[in-house]
Amino acid sequence: MSxxxxxxxxxxxxxxxxAVRARSGMRAAGLLGALALLLxxxxxxxxxxxxxxxVGQAWNGLLHEDSASYTVVHQMRLPxxxxxxxxxxxxxxxxxxxxxxxxNPLADPGLLGVNAGASAAVVSAISFLGISxxxxxxxxxxxxxxxxxVLLYAVGGGRGATPxxxxxxxxxxxxxxxxxxxxxxxxDTASLDRMRFWTVGSLxxxxxxxxxxxxxxxxxxxALALLLxRPLNAMAMGEDAARALGARPARARIAAIAAxxxxxxxxxxxxxxxxxxxxxxxxxxxxxxxxxxxxxxPYCAVLAPxxxxxxxxxxxxxxxxxxxxxxxVMVVLGGPVxxxxxxxxxxxxxxxxxxxx
Amino acid sequence: MSRAPRFATVRTPGxxxxxxxxxxxxxxxxxxxxxxxxxxxxxxxxxxPMGPADVVATLAGRGSPADSLIVNEIRLPRVGTALAxxxxxxxxxxxxxxxxxxxxxxxxxLGFSQGAASGVLAVVVLTGGGSVAVASGAAAGGLATGLxxxxxxxxxxxxxxxxxxxxxxxxxxxxxxxxxLLTQANITDAARAVLWLTGSLDGRDWSDSAPLxxxxxxxxxxxxxxxxxxxxxxxxxDDAAHGLGVPIERVRTIMLLAAVxxxxxxxxxxxxxxxxALTAPQLARRLTRTTGPNLLPALCMGAVLxxxxxxxxxxxxxxxxxxxxxxxxxxxxxxxxWLLVTERKxxxx
Numbered sequence: 245m246s247x248x249x250x251x252x253x254x255x256x257x258x259x260x261x262x263a264v265r266a267r268s269g270m271r272a273a274g275l276l277g278a279l280a281l282l283l284x285x286x287x288x289x290x291x292x293x294x295x296x297x298x299v300g301q302a303w304n305g306l307l308h309e310d311s312a313s314y315t316v317v318h319q320m321r322l323p324x325x326x327x328x329x330x331x332x333x334x335x336x337x338x339x340x341x342x343x344x345x346x347x348n349p350l351a352d353p354g355l356l357g358v359n360a361g362a363s364a365a366v367v368s369a370i371s372f373l374g375i376s377x378x379x380x381x382x383x384x385x386x387x388x389x390x391x392x393x394v395l396l397y398a399v400g401g402g403r404g405a406t407p408x409x410x411x412x413x414x415x416x417x418x419x420x421x422x423x424x425x426x427x428x429x430x431x432d433t434a435s436l437d438r439m440r441f442w443t444v445g446s447l448x449x450x451x452x453x454x455x456x457x458x459x460x461x462x463x464x465x466x467a468l469a470l471l472l473x474r475p476l477n478a479m480a481m482g483e484d485a486a487r488a489l490g491a492r493p494a495r496a497r498i499a500a501i502a503a504x505x506x507x508x509x510x511x512x513x514x515x516x517x518x519x520x521x522x523x524x525x526x527x528x529x530x531x532x533x534x535x536x537x538x539x540x541x542p543y544c545a546v547l548a549p550x551x552x553x554x555x556x557x558x559x560x561x562x563x564x565x566x567x568x569x570x571x572x573v574m575v576v577l578g579g580p581v582x583x584x585x586x587x588x589x590x591x592x593x594x595x596x597x598x599x600x601x
Numbered sequence: 602m603s604r605a606p607r608f609a610t611v612r613t614p615g616x617x618x619x620x621x622x623x624x625x626x627x628x629x630x631x632x633x634x635x636x637x638x639x640x641x642x643x644x645x646x647x648x649x650p651m652g653p654a655d656v657v658a659t660l661a662g663r664g665s666p667a668d669s670l671i672v673n674e675i676r677l678p679r680v681g682t683a684l685a686x687x688x689x690x691x692x693x694x695x696x697x698x699x700x701x702x703x704x705x706x707x708x709x710x711l712g713f714s715q716g717a718a719s720g721v722l723a724v725v726v727l728t729g730g731g732s733v734a735v736a737s738g739a740a741a742g743g744l745a746t747g748l749x750x751x752x753x754x755x756x757x758x759x760x761x762x763x764x765x766x767x768x769x770x771x772x773x774x775x776x777x778x779x780x781x782l783l784t785q786a787n788i789t790d791a792a793r794a795v796l797w798l799t800g801s802l803d804g805r806d807w808s809d810s811a812p813l814x815x816x817x818x819x820x821x822x823x824x825x826x827x828x829x830x831x832x833x834x835x836x837x838x839d840d841a842a843h844g845l846g847v848p849i850e851r852v853r854t855i856m857l858l859a860a861v862x863x864x865x866x867x868x869x870x871x872x873x874x875x876x877x878a879l880t881a882p883q884l885a886r887r888l889t890r891t892t893g894p895n896l897l898p899a900l901c902m903g904a905v906l907x908x909x910x911x912x913x914x915x916x917x918x919x920x921x922x923x924x925x926x927x928x929x930x931x932x933x934x935x936x937x938x939w940l941l942v943t944e945r946k947x948x949x950x
Contacts, residue, residue: 420876583767
């Protein structure tokens with residue numbers, strides 16, 4: 245009976261197509277709007293600080309070498325802003341990819357211990373091997389993040405995994421890794437003094453050289469994540485369906501884990517473990533774009549840095565003349581959001597397709 | 602997986618009867634003996650080593666004055682604190698794991714330890730107070746966190762999964778808050794706070810552990826005798842337990858309150874020692890080979906674990922004495938990974 249299509253069915257198929265076209269137009273417009281928002285936050289991040297600048301002054305300082313605010317903008321604010329941009333992109337995308345990969349709406353590289361894995365590796369590198377440059381410890385961050393990502397996927401991915409199980413496994417790993425981090429810090433008070441700011445997640449110590457070094461990793465991760473949109477979309481329907489649609493689940497899975505490792509390792513090495521960005525942004529975006537990763541991922545890549553820089557600016561304003569680290573602002577903002585998701589009754593009971601949510 | 606447990610029954614002429622599992626009692630007794638034995642070893646070790654026989658003699662009051670000073674005034678309080686903290690953590694871990702029906706549902710994962718830590722950090726950073734202030738800070742922080750988690754999880758807190766997830770969220774928030782408090786301290790206070798946050802037994806005397814000992818003496822029998830049976834029935838599900846006459850909400854509230862108090866006071870005495878509450882009930886369950894909450898074996902196992910970890914912490918790295926929390930963290934982390942991998946197959950996590 246499916247061979248014979250009634251005229252209504254054919255006509256019915258045509259209506260959604262124009263609807264889809266209209267929707268993708270709206271999504272593109274929304275993406276432009278998000279970009280505008282990001283730009284606004286970028287300018288704000290250049291202007292706000294211990295010495296407030298007007299937008300015009302910040303702009304002048306950015307462009308003209310003889311401007312009075314050139315030093316402030318170029319030495320202090322620009323590296324910090326760019327680092328926030330990169331870290332935001334990385335964490336937002338890592339969260340979105342993890343949520344799609346594990347089909348778990350609670351996945352977040354910070355909450356699940358991937359960032360803690362990177363921290364543990366970085367702390368060991370600082371303390372035992374005396375490595376203090378970013379170029380040195382970024383590799384340790386990748387190694388740490390990679391090990392945890394694989395372990396988590398082995399435990400919490402696949403069939404029959406509930407969001408609660410993955411979150412629990414992740415937070416248990418988090419606890420183990422943090423007890424290791426504080427153990428190392430105890431044995432080495434000098435490095436504690438440096439690391440206690442790093443382990444809460446801060447952009448304040450941003451150096452131009454860090455920005456230059458972290459950029460290639462984030463860009464590589466970005467490209468990999470965007471390429472994964474299609475296979476991960478297919479995998480949202482289940483392994484068998486994905487295979488039938490021509491995706492290669494095994495390869496996509498490895499690539500996704502690699503992307504998560506690259507992104508969260510780079511972000512953690514650059515500014516310490518920051519949680520909840522990867523959780524909040526994809527959920528917010530999903531409400532705007534729907535589950536299609538081809539739109540969701542670019543939106544995340546734009547809105548996550550906006551959130552990150554917004555939180556950083558907020559941290560600079562809230563407790564003048566001191567400032568609040570971005571990781572702490574994010575926890576205070578993100579914690580309630582997490583609790584809100586947890587309270588929704590259908591979450592805890594059964595596994596649910598993250599992308600199909 | 603586990604064999605049907607064998608029961609032994611004692612009947613009195615008056616018609617009273619008492620049914621128990623010999624294996625569970627044997628395991629508890631063995632753990633208790635091991636804990637005491639390790640405690641004697643621990644008392645005997647240090648800069649001024651003593652043989653176990655001397656230690657026992659001194660404890661019994663037949664030692665020289667110098668020995669008596671070292672044993673009774675310096676080392677006994679430390680070992681006593683270790684035993685009490687371990688017992689409290691083992692018991693509260695068993696209660697939590699039974700209530701949320703999940704082997705990972707221990708107080709350090711659910712945020713109560715972090716809450717106690719926030720209380721202590723606030724006291725240390727803001728007032729620089731002494732041990733009484735620190736203890737009350739820990740208890741207040743832990744209780745406030747418990748109330749918060751319970752309130753946010755809502756009436757459906759019956760739903761173990763949601764309680765866990767809310768706890769994880771609250772723990773994450775509090776970790777951030779703790780990090781912030783740490784950056785606000787000067788470096789001396791920060792080093793002290795980090796040492797406390799890891800869990801350490803250095804320099805503990807009876808005044809540190811007194812609140813915990815009182816709590817153990819009161820809450821221990823209450824939990825073990827008063828609610829152990831109800832807890833076992835709750836594991837069969839709320840409906841079944843209700844049908845068997847268990848006042849579900851009341852039992853759950855009492856148990857949560859008792860477990861949170863024990864955790865907080867243990868944290869006040871020695872810092873949030875990680876993973877003892879997670880591993881002790883699991884190991885006890887494997888040894889007794891019975892289902893159910895295994896409260897008494899878990900309590901004894903917790904004491905063994907903490908004393909053993911402290912012994913390792915003092916001896917493993919010859920010139921360097923680590924805080925006990927580092928050893929439990931590292932060993933517990935390894936055990937946890939193993940648990941995650943094996944329990945995945947049975948689908949219990």
